[in-house]
Amino acid sequence: MRAEFQRPRGTQDILPPTSQKMEQIRRIAVDTAQRFGYLLVETPVFEQTPVFMRVGESTDIVQHERYSFTDTGGVDLTLRPEGTAAIARAYVENGMFNQPQPVRLCYYGPMFRRERPQALRYRQHTQFGAELYGSVQPEADAEVILLACAVVEKVGLPDPVIRVNSIGCSKCRPRYREALIGYYQEQRSQLCPDCQTRINTNPLRLLDCKIDIAIREQAPDIKEFWCEDCSAHYSQLTELLVLSGRQVSRDPFLVRGLDYYNRTVFEIGHPSMGSQAALFGGGRYDGLATALDGPESTPAVGFGMGIERLLSVVEKNFEILPLTRVYVAHLPGFEGPSLVLAEQLRREGFPAESDLLRRSLKAQLRDAGRRSGVVVIVGGQEWEQGEVGVKWLENGVQMTVKREELSDLLRRQSE
RNA sequence: GUGGAUGUAGCUCAGUUGGUUAGAGCACCAGGUUGUGGCCCUGGGGGUCGGGGGUUCAAGUCCCCUCAUUCACCCCA
Missing domain, CATH: 3.40.50.800 (Anticodon-binding domain)
Known part of the structure; x- marks a missing residue:
């Protein structure tokens, strides 16, 4: 069009009736979280840049997709690309480790990533998420996943199937890593260019390459390398989910992009979204709060959920009834x-x-x-x-x- | 960051091998009914043909650049 002033690339104007539907989803999400005991936290939409750098230096999200600026006082700030790091910072800064544990929190708001826009992928999008601090037990992972499923279900998506995996811990992952590198080195000449570099930069990501799928079928499975604790954690978690009436399937190739995860990672998608796989995703990140100068051991689990994506798959359930005005x-x-x-x-x-x-x-x-x-x-x-x-x-x-x-x-x- | 497609009214789109004042449907406004909607009829307002440059006697139509949208890759919600 010939409008002289246009919204920035990858952003959107959310107009009625979409805005009304978004508002309904927000209400459902926050309400449901509250019933689970997760209370809303609002953090600034920008943080000091090091908060995000500390958390994911090798991640694309913080490496290439940052919206950063220096304010007139010379402070280096970044629009938040995700919620987890900001909540971790708030948890530590406000001394929430002194509260009775576990601490259950949720958040809702805009996130910013400077990536190339695409269907259901925006430079500003809305995320709802929840974080549970203070428990290393599989019950904690289970509760967080059950909350995410409950929200998705209440919004009109019946019988969600959760894909789960465990990427191990500092004890067992290094051995797997080596085995994986060893395997891929042998195949090196047949790999796509991306994967050839991934061997050195981030070997775990080799697994979710979509080109070399034949090669990865033969790759060693991390399951065979889990230590006793990780193995027990995983099987207890999946058992709890099944006992709670949820459908679980293990995805040995699920590793996820944020590199602060340990043990549990999970994700859920929807066929109607095409290449945009994830509706929500998350996992356990026991080292994150410590990296932000929190106490030595501060275990945590959480997830993030894309509201625009969620709305896109349930929109038909949200007919806005005309007010009898x-x-x-x-x-x-x-x-x-x-x-x-x-x-x-x-x-x-x-x-x-x-x-x-x-x-x-x-x-x-x-x-x-x-x-x-x-x-x-x-x-x-x-x-x-x-x-x-x-x-x-x-x-x-x-x-x-x-x-x-x-x-x-x-x-x-x-x- | 890489590759493909597309950009004509608020919306969905026509526009023939370049050829006079650029069209339709829907939507909007007014009148037909001076105190009554939805149907119908009549009329009206709305377009620098995304923007810039070039070729030509002549460009919505051809060429280049740019911006935006969209799809895929990368990655992720």
């Missing part, structure tokens, strides 16, 4: 009384509006017709006698009532 129309010269009557009705609890354009009655009715509801007509002889006209647009029924009886009538009819 009252439209106060007026005859020529009765603009004032109609505005006042609308205000009185609002104070009595009716969603009401009046014409502000001094339009003809015909135009007012046409306008009201689009909003489907009740029209109250002010003016003329009826008004002189303390009466108003009332007309229901769906069936055309019309009557005249005393002004004092109007709200009773409207109340009765809306039941």
Whole structure:
């Protein structure tokens, strides 16, 4: 279009009725979290850059996709690309490790990544997420996943299937890493260029390459390398989920991009989203808070959920019902009384509006017709006698009532 | 960051091998019904053809650049 001022690339204007649906999802998410005991935390949308650097130096998200700027005071700041690091910072800064553990938190808000926009991938998107601090037990992982599933389900996506994996811990992962590197070195000549460099930079990511899928089928499975603790953790977690009535499938290739994870990683997708696989994803990151100068051992699990993606798969479940609003129309010269009557009705609890354009009655009715509801007509002889006209647009029924009886009538009819 | 597709009214789109004042449907506004909507009829407002440059007697149409959108890769929610 020829608009001179356009929104920045990869951003969107969320207009009604989409904005109303987003608001409903937000309410469902935060409500559900609260029922699980997770209370809302609001952190700034920007942080000092080192907060994110500390957390994922080798990640694309913080390496190439940062929205950073220096403010006029010379401070290096970054728009948050995800919620976990910011919540960890807040947990440490506010001394929440001194509260009774575990601490259950959730967040909701915009995230920023400077990537190339694509379907359901934006430079600003909205995430809901939850974080559980203070427990190393598999019950903690399970609860967080159950919360994510509950939200997804309440929003209208029945029977979510969770893909889970464990990427081990500092005891067992190094051995697996070596085995993996060894295997891929042998195949090196047949690998795609990306994977050839990945061997050195981030070997675990070799597993979710979409080109060399034949090669990875033969690759060593981390499952064979899990230490006793990791193995027990994984099997207890999946058992808990199954006992809770959730469907779980292990995905040996699931490793996830943020490199602060240990043990549990999980994800859930939806067929309708095409290449945008994940609806929500998360995992355990026991070392994260410590990296941000928190106490020595501060275990944590959490997930992030993409609201725009979620909405895209459940949008049809969110038909916005037209409000039964009252439209106060007026005859020529009765603009004032109609505005006042609308205000009185609002104070009595009716969603009401009046014409502000001094339009003809015909135009007012046409306008009201689009909003489907009740029209109250002010003016003329009826008004002189303390009466108003009332007309229901769906069936055309019309009557005249005393002004004092109007709200009773409207109340009765809306039941 | 890499590769492909697309950009004509608020929306969905026509526009023939370049050829006069660029069209339709929907939406919007007004009138037909001087106190009554949804149907119908009539009329109206709206476009620097994404932007810039070039070729040509002539460009919405051809060429180059740019911006934006979109799809895939990368990566992720």
